[in-house]
Amino acid sequence: MNSSNLFSEKNIGPFQLKNRIVIPPMCQYSAANGQATDWHLMHYGNLALSGAGMLIVEATAVCPEGRISYADLGLWDKNTAQALRKVVDFMRLHSSMPLAVQIAHAGRKASTDLSWKSDDYLPADSANGWQTVAPSAIAQSTGGTVPHELTNAEIKIIVEQFAEASARAIAIGFDMVELHAAHGYLMHEFLSPITNKRTDEYGGSLENRMRFPLEVVDAVRAVLPANTAFGVRISATDWIDRGWDLSQSIVFAKELDKRGCGYIHVSGGGLDGGLQKLPPLQSGYQLSFAEALKKEVVMPVIGVGLITDPFEAEKAIAEEKADFIAVGRGMLYDPRWAWHAAAALGGQVVAPAQYLRSSPHPYKDLFV
Incomplete structure (x- = not known):
């Protein structure tokens, strides 16, 4: 009989996850004009057989200028949607795990080169660069x-783009969408007083800084059918003095809760690598948030x-530090x-x- 907390079932919205392991979004920088390629078929086909409870596909842009790099996935038209549908259909051939996709706009952190090249930002007038917002x-x-x-007026357009991309995601077979409000991208940029210096209704007070992200949430919720769910990923802190912090994150999370958010995915940092002061990086260093x-x-x-x-993940669930544990780079490695x-x-x-025959002799009951 299974006695592991990590391998107990729990729901997100209407979806029952077989365990508490989540594969988080990890950019592959391998799309062509926003369209998924054969790399995505291989990469996600592999992860779909991982045994995790849920898989969240990488940051997928709501518009071309919302990509992090020129090789990011997109969901801004029928061509990008059809290309990504092939990946979803491919995963569904042999996996029934719930699938989500992270819907994103990179804001000022857009227009970069590929991460394994230089990780540099590309000028707006370069071949693969553009003007950021x-x-x-x-x-x-x-x-x-x-x-x-x-x-x-441009903010309102982006709100609609989030809604349209989310509707496309569900239409091509995803169970859920995750809205990216972390790591210094556009929604996070509005939340943080470090990057948001506006004096209109979208800046200044916490209520005003939350306005754009909550407008996105409301617009997305309005287009999603009742049999699905949405989540939001946040950075609980900027790791920058007088920036976005845990107390503000709690207020924001409560507003998400009121709006029927299916889950909150809690990370940290990413707003500005030159300003942030990270603590020593060790296992579980962000679990307190x-x-x-x-x-x-x-x-x-x-x-x-x-x-x-695994034992640290088990302990985190047992001690109720989180309901699910996201394993990213560890899952790429293994x-x-x-x-x-x-x-x-x-x-x-x-x-x-x-693969059922592959279970090692001491673990004959390993596979369901």
């Missing part, structure tokens, strides 16, 4: 162009923070991380019929 015309301390300050938010909201909480040891965790913890994991 943000709540305020403030460049990052680490580079990038001075972004165009969005007008109120998830734990604090879990005490304040009804919706499930996904915790993150360099967690690669796409069967969930299998190995189940073996170590005495849990069970879903595996394709073709």
Whole structure:
């Protein structure tokens, strides 16, 4: 009998996850004009067999200028939607795990080169660059162009783009969407007083700084059918003095809770790499934020923070620091991380019929 907390079932919205392991969004920088390629078929086909409870596809832009790099996925028209549908259909051939996709706009952190090349920001007048946008015309301390300050009319357009991309995501077969309000991208830029210096209704007070992200949430919720769910990923802190912090995150999370948010995915940092002061990076270093938010909201909480040891993930769930644990880079390194965790913890994991014979002799009950 399974006694592992990590391998117990729990729902997000109407979807029952077989365990508490979530594969978070991890950009692949391998799209062509926003369209998924064969790399995505191989990459996500592999992860779909991982045994995790849920898979969230990488940041997918609501418009071309909302991409992080020129090789990011998009969901802004029928061509990008059709290309990504092939990936969803491919995963569905042999996996029934709930699938989500992260809907995003990179804001001033857009127009970059590929991460494994230089990770540099590309000038607006370069072949693969473009003019970035943000709540305020403030460049990052680490580079990038001075972004165009969005007008109120342009903000409304982006809100609609989030809604349209989310509707496309559900139409092509995703179960859920995750709205990206973390890591210094556009929604986070509006939340943080470091990047939002506006003096209109979208800036200044916490209520005003939350206005754009909550307008996005309301617009997305309005177009999603009742049999689905949406989540929001946040940075609980900027790790910058007088920036966005946990107390503000709690207020924001409560507003999301009121709006029927299906889950909150709690990360940290990313607003400005030159200004942030990170603590020592160690396993679970951001779990305290998830734990604090879990005490304040009804919706499930996904915790993150360099967690690669199954026993540490088990402990986090047992101690109610989070409802789910996101395993990102660890899953790239070992796409069967969930299998190995189940073996170590005495849990069970879903595996394709073709692989059932592969369970090691001591773990004959490993696979469902």
